[in-house]
Amino acid sequence: MISTGIESLDKLLPGMMAPNTLLVIAGHPGSGKTTLATSLCHHNALNNNRCLYISFQEGREKLYRVARNFGMNLEHLESLGRFKFLKIPLISSEDMVVEIIDAINRAVYDFKPLIIVVDSVTPLLRAVESSIKARSILQNYFYELPTQVNGIVVLVAETQFSMKRIELGDIEFVADAVLILRHRIHGNLLIRELEIRKARGSPVTIARLPFSIAEGSGIRIYVPVRLEEVPDVKWDKKFKQPCQALQNAMGDYYGGEIVYVEYPSYTRPLRTSIYSVALIAVNTARTIVFSYRVSPMQLAGVLQRFLAAHGLNIDVERALNTAEEAGMMRIVGLNPSAYSVEELYYRELLEIEKFKPDLALFLDVDVIGYVDRKYFNLLRNQLLYLKKMGVLTVRSGSRHGKPDYMSLALADSIVRSLPYRDGGTIKRDIYVWRLGREPVIVRHEEVDKCIEECINVVKGFENLLKTYQLHSP
Numbered sequence: 001m002i003s004t005g006i007e008s009l010d011k012l013l014p015g016m017m018a019p020n021t022l023l024v025i026a027g028h029p030g031s032g033k034t035t036l037a038t039s040l041c042h043h044n045a046l047n048n049n050r051c052l053y054i055s056f057q058e059g060r061e062k063l064y065r066v067a068r069n070f071g072m073n074l075e076h077l078e079s080l081g082r083f084k085f086l087k088i089p090l091i092s093s094e095d096m097v098v099e100i101i102d103a104i105n106r107a108v109y110d111f112k113p114l115i116i117v118v119d120s121v122t123p124l125l126r127a128v129e130s131s132i133k134a135r136s137i138l139q140n141y142f143y144e145l146p147t148q149v150n151g152i153v154v155l156v157a158e159t160q161f162s163m164k165r166i167e168l169g170d171i172e173f174v175a176d177a178v179l180i181l182r183h184r185i186h187g188n189l190l191i192r193e194l195e196i197r198k199a200r201g202s203p204v205t206i207a208r209l210p211f212s213i214a215e216g217s218g219i220r221i222y223v224p225v226r227l228e229e230v231p232d233v234k235w236d237k238k239f240k241q242p243c244q245a246l247q248n249a250m251g252d253y254y255g256g257e258i259v260y261v262e263y264p265s266y267t268r269p270l271r272t273s274i275y276s277v278a279l280i281a282v283n284t285a286r287t288i289v290f291s292y293r294v295s296p297m298q299l300a301g302v303l304q305r306f307l308a309a310h311g312l313n314i315d316v317e318r319a320l321n322t323a324e325e326a327g328m329m330r331i332v333g334l335n336p337s338a339y340s341v342e343e344l345y346y347r348e349l350l351e352i353e354k355f356k357p358d359l360a361l362f363l364d365v366d367v368i369g370y371v372d373r374k375y376f377n378l379l380r381n382q383l384l385y386l387k388k389m390g391v392l393t394v395r396s397g398s399r400h401g402k403p404d405y406m407s408l409a410l411a412d413s414i415v416r417s418l419p420y421r422d423g424g425t426i427k428r429d430i431y432v433w434r435l436g437r438e439p440v441i442v443r444h445e446e447v448d449k450c451i452e453e454c455i456n457v458v459k460g461f462e463n464l465l466k467t468y469q470l471h472s473p
């Protein structure tokens with residue numbers, strides 16, 4: 001009934017917002033505490049659960065203005081009697097604690113809130129630092145307050161930048177749930193993270209979640225798919241192979257499968273690209289492409305030259321633009337070295353979530369393996385997420401000496417290019433393995449034939465693109 005205001009967080013911590021809960025939101029200045037607390041208040045007030053927002057420092061105007069930027073209209077909820085802002089000035093007097101408790105009690109009596117936010121308790125706690133008695137009265141009061149309103153009390157607490165660990169003192173022990181917000185600069189990027197320090201009543205297996213604050217949408221938290229929920233392949237979502245040889249060797253692909261394509265580091269087989277384009281074309285698949293090494297334009301140029309060499313003159317860049325405009329394709333060039341792994345993962349998830357592809361292609365994934373090994377866990381979660389969405393995922397990368405165990409371990413199918421020298425020419429066999437089947441070698445004659453078939457498929461697709469062009473604005 002009571003929500004954190006963020007769906008993904010409610011799902012992750014279903015028991016956290018039960019009545020009689022003391023929730024602490026702690027973090028450095030600017031980490032998003034007020035934004036999270038306001039969203040929580042706003043969301044519940046919208047659902048007709050009255051929320052009282054208490055501040056000792058910030059004024060109403062500022063809070064309302066900032067909330068408006070995030071699409072929250074607090075004035076309106078206030079006029080409906082579901083939201084109330086209460087500013088209690090801190091005075092230095094012996095009786096301060098008694099007066100503050102009195103002021104809160106009066107507001108609770110008049111307004112009858114189900115949710116109370118105190119943003120923030122830090123100046124208050126600091127003011128009573130020297131008096132053990134005053135401190136324990138306050139602490140007991142906040143501890144009892146959730147029961148008194150039979151709802152949720154949210155205490156916002158500031159922590160110092162200089163502290164390595166976030167020290168909350170006694171509140172950490174009496175709270176039922178503690179969320180810690182952090183932010184740091186990595187490269188030139190701001191990384192935000194929410195740590196679940198404690199959450200009574202909810203099993204927590206994921207302790208740190210990346211999140212973002214953006215105009216309009218406010219706070220968005222990314223909860224990775226949990227490993228115990230390994231989703232099944234979508235057997236009703238079938239992908240045909242674009243050529244006979246691979247159809248024989250591998251059969252159809254299904255939504256949610258993960259294919260890993262590997263080639264030696266001394267060659268980047270263009271054929272993989274042609275195959276991918278043909279796979280998209282033959283299945284008219286909505287496709288998202290993440291390119292880690294080359295820019296989308298460079299990709300288009302290379303593809304164009306290869307197709308031209310096979311007698312097919314297409315303005316690939318234009319064709320890709322048309323496909324993007326028609327909502328069939330999205331190409332994202334990402335330089336992994338410019339991001340922290342969390343940020344990279346998070347950006348990809350955002351794109352995937354927004355685009356809802358049938359097919360996801362990740363090009364030159366070996367680049368990431370060299371950036372950070374920590375990526376593995378995140379990658380696994382991402383692939384499970386794609387599986388859950390029924391997306392066919394093809395990851396391709398080159399092999400530098402050692403095999404890329406990360407990608408191999410996660411794949412349902414493996415395709416390895418095996419070029420070899422035969423006199424003055426290079427022949428290309430491929431090794432193909434599919435989960436539940438024996439591995440097979442597709443000989444170079446058949447591979448060449450496959451590529452010809454793929455080019456024919458692309459030729460047919462060109463006509464389809466023309467149709468898009470007619471329909472796109």
Ligand SMILES: Nc1ncnc2c1ncn2[C@@H]1O[C@H](COP(=O)(O)OP(=O)(O)OP(=O)(O)O)[C@@H](O)[C@H]1O
Binds near residue numbers: 028032035
């Ligand atoms: N319109 C906006 N779009 C995107 N981000 C914003 C916007 N407005 C504020 N932010 C971000 O939100 C952060 C401020 O969040 P918030 O005020 O909730 O932090 P806080 O933890 O309460 O800080 P403090 O300790 O100073 O009270 C800022 O760092 C800013 O980067």
Ligand SMILES: [Mg+2]
Binds near residue numbers: 119
């Ligand atoms: Mg604040």
